[in-house]
Amino acid sequence: MHEIIICEKPKASEKIASALSGKAIKKNYKRVPYYELQNNGKKTTVLAAVGHLYSLAPTKRGKKIFDVDWVPLYEKDKSKKYVKNYIDAIKKLSKDADTFIHACDYDIEGTLIGYNALKYACGDESVNKAVRMKFSTLTTEDITEAYQNPITLDLNQVDSGIARHVLDFLFGVNISKYLTDSVMKATKRYIQLSAGRVQTPTLSILVDREKEIHKFIPEPYWLIKARLEGKITADHKKGKIFQKEDADGILADVENKDAKIKKIDLKKTKKPRPFPFDLGSLQSEAYSLFGFNPKKTQQIAQNLYTEGYTSYPRTSSQKLPKSIGYPKILKKLSKSAAFRKQVDKLKKPYKPNEGKKTDEAHPAIHPTGSMPKGLAKDSQKLYELITYRFISVFGEDGLVETMKTDLTIGSQNFIFTRKRTVKMGWQEQYPFRKVENDDFPPISEGDVLKVKKIISEEKETKPPARYNQASLIRELEKRGLGTKSTRANIISILYDRKYVEGNKIKVNFLGEHLIDTLKKYSQKITSEELTREFEEKLEGIMGGEAQKDNIIAEAKVEITSILDDIEKNKLKIGEELYDAYRKSMIVGECKCGKNLILIDSPRGDPFVGCSGYPECKSTYSLPRGAVILKTKCEKCDLPLISYGKPRQRACLDLKCGREGREPTNEVVGTCPDCGNELIKRSGRYGEFIGCRGFPKCRFTKSIEEKS
DNA sequence: GCAAGGTC
Known part of the structure; x- marks a missing residue:
């Protein structure tokens, strides 16, 4: 008797082996770990996959890709070479096996990972013989229980997994291909375009935010503040005052009057211990x-x-x-x-x-x-x-004391609040965040304080903020788009395709136009609707009410109609997308007056050239990893670039004679929060201003864009 | 080349 257990990943195989026997022996085949154990004369080998070992690939050449099948992942993706050893290990070590146990995670993807490993590495027969271990944690109790009470392999769950892969592939790959082809047909240029069930709705969320910002009409308002003796600044209780007359009325009312302390409210509130990290909150x-x-x-x-x-x-x-x-x-x-x-x-x-x-x-x-x-x-x-x-997480709740003070100046109500920490609690164990530490002024109810100055600040309401990568991940999580493992990657695809740029994510012309185009030809792929629809269909397959092949056939009909529609309009679509792409790549102004464009050809290194080519032949090569900044060179007006480690700045034209290559962390002011220096920092996604006291002080602000 | 989903 030889029994094979297939696990989703190496760590799981280690835990499962040691849970089943204290005497499991760890071995290696082509650097892939596996475990052998003996049980009443029965030999058991515990093997590991590394997530999906097989991936879908087209089986026929053609414009529309509708025929796909599973191929080893390393054949499709050269960066996944290590997968070959895992497949080889499973093939080799399962040769004489007669019992097969599928012990991957109990979810759709896990079920498919194990199924494909059995089918393609151990052989068709193994699938028929296989049983399934069902466990929710990798504890000894759960594993032993699952091993002793195996269930049958749920082929509906497998089908539902296959359907998910195929549907994503058919929608994503075909629409992406047709978009790229349109540009190729219309302009003879190659730009990589893509669309997918998750990436396109994600881009669409960003475009919607961009439109909100665009249509936002700022409204003026006034904030009235009173500087009192004893370094106290109190705010008018009304907060934002939208009528100038109201603000003027208040100013007239408070003129030359003292402040009377009406009420001091002292309250202690808990600052609860944090939760341990899941991936999203860690990110x-x-x-x-x-x-x-x-x-x-x-x-x-x-x-x-x-x-x-x-x-x-x-x-x-x-x-x-x-x-x-x-x-x-x-x-x-x-x-x-x-x-x-x-x-x-x-x-x-x-x-x-x-x-x-x-x-x-x-x-x-x-x-x-x-x-x-x-x-x-x-x-x-x-x-x-x-x-x-x-x-x-094991610490004690902290305690914060709040002093809320109501006061009047003339007949106007003002307020100020101070907070101080009376018990650090868990904050001692977590030294990353600023702790409240205001001084409480020595005042009592009934006191009269001198008003040193009344300030009326005119402000404007602000449009909603752009997403950053962290807040976008939270938004995707909220909407159930993508999975915890894929969200970061999806966002990085949007940057790679030049759909978006910047730390505060700004959609480029290309991103915006792509969404406009897709809304015309495939409204569905731009919204979360497609994910919801997939979920329902997969549910149906899992419950046995729907057939995988029928659902895939229906999808083919739908996709055919989308693709034919794109095909009919390809010249217009291609030209417009290419135009938007060019606009997205503008990095500054050429000396000839036309635009400087980042040329990012699939062959060769990116460089900057003039949009007036061939009339203007100006080109500038870029050092590796360079970021083109919005700031202009003070000598020749070309954009500056930031590059190297540590980051340095230079003119795009290295020969322009601009002095020095000062480091990018140039001092640009004083931090309003802590008084430290503010410095310019630059990251892969652009520049921003941050505090020298980081991470203790977390003040950041974006660099104003000159337009 | 193109998707989204596992994982090293």
């Missing part, structure tokens, strides 16, 4: 504290996990079940003096604060207790963030 926090984009956070977290320092990062759980053994983890962390200082303050027995969100397969992100050595700077930052957050 959000690392963005706001360190400026890491979500993709970067995900990559670093993946490395920390692979090295064994932190737990599995692709989780939506905010739970820390007892089974992870947190007393032991906290004890191990105490080997570091800095962590010990905080762990020692925790009250026993340890009880974590938990959020509502759960995950079928993984707990919240936490350190394992294995201490990292020699981490790169950014990895160290993220590791400490995860670890301090983990410790703080």
Whole structure:
């Protein structure tokens, strides 16, 4: 007897092997780990996939791609070479097997991962023999229970997984191809265009926000403030005053009058302990504290996990079940003096604060207790963030005292608020955020204070803010678009295609025009509707009320009509999209008066050239990794670029004679929050102004765009 | 080349 267990990933195979036997032996085949164990004379081999091992690919050449089949992932994607060893290991080690257990995650994708591994690596026969382990956590109890009570492999669930892949492929690949072809036919130029069930609605959310901003009409309002003796600034209780006459009336009323303290309200409120991190909240926090984009956070977290320092990062759980053994983890962390200082303050027995969100397969992100050595700077930052957050979850609630003071000047009501921390609690374990620390002025009810100055500030209402990568991820999560593992990637595709740019995500002409075009030819792909429709259809297949093949056939009819429609109008579509693309690539003005354009050809390095080519032959090469800035060179008016490590600035024309290549962190002012220097920083997605005191002070502001 | 979904 030889039994094979197939798991979704290497970490899972390790846990499953050790749960089934204390004597599992770890072996390697072509550097792929697997486990062997003996049970009453029966040999069991525990094997691992690495997520999907197979991917869809066209089987026939043609303009419309409707025939697809599974091929090994490494054949399609050259960056996935490591997958070959995993497939080879499964093929080789399952040769003489007679029993097959499918032990991948119990969800649609997991079911399909295991099914394809069985079908294409172990052979068709293995599918018929296979049984399914169903577990929700990788604890010894759950695994043993699932092993002893296997269920039959649900082929409806498999079909539903296949349908999801095929539908996404047919819609995404075909529409993308037709858009790109339109540009090619109309202009003989290649620009990579794409559309998909998730990326297009995501872009559409950004376009909608852009339109809101565009149509926003600012409204003037006034804020009236009173500077009092004792360094107090009180605000008029009405807040925004939209009528100038009202503001003037208030000013007349308060003129030359003292302030009387009417009421002082002292209140203590809890500052509750935070939740442990799930992937989305980690991405959000690392963005706001360190400026890491979500993709970067995900990559670093993946490395920390692979090295064994932190737990599995692709989780939506905010739970820390007892089974992870947190007393032991906290004890191990105490080997570091800095962590010990905080762990020692925790009250026993340890009880974590938990959020509502759960995950079928993984707990919240936490350190394992294995201490990292020699981490790169950014990895160290993220590791400490995860670890301090983990410790703080066991801390005590903080306590903030609020002083709310009502006062009158003439017959007008003013108010000011001060906050101070009376108990740090968990904030001692989580040293990343500013702690409230205002002075409470020594005043009592009935006191009369001198008014030093009355200020009337004229302001304007502001349009809704643009999304940044962190807030966009939160929005996608809210709408159920994409998955925790794919959202960061989807956003990065929008940048790569030049649909959007900037830290505060701004849609380019190309992005906006693409959505306009698709709304004409395939309204559905621009909205969340398609995701909702897929969900219903997959539900139907899973319940046995619908057939996978029928649903795919229906989709083909629908897609054919969309594609034929695009085909009929391809010259117009192609020309317009190309025009929008050119406009998106404008980076400044050429000396000849025409536009300078970033030329990003699929062959060769990107460079800057004139839109007046061939009349004007000006071109400028770009150093590797250069970002073109909105700021102009003070000598020759061409745009400046920022490049290299550490970031330096130079003129686009390196020969223009501009002095110096000062570092990009030039001082541009004083931080209104903490008084430190404000410096210009630049990231991959553009420039912004930040505080020198970062991360203690998190003040940032965008650089005004000159238009 | 093109999607979205797993994972190293």
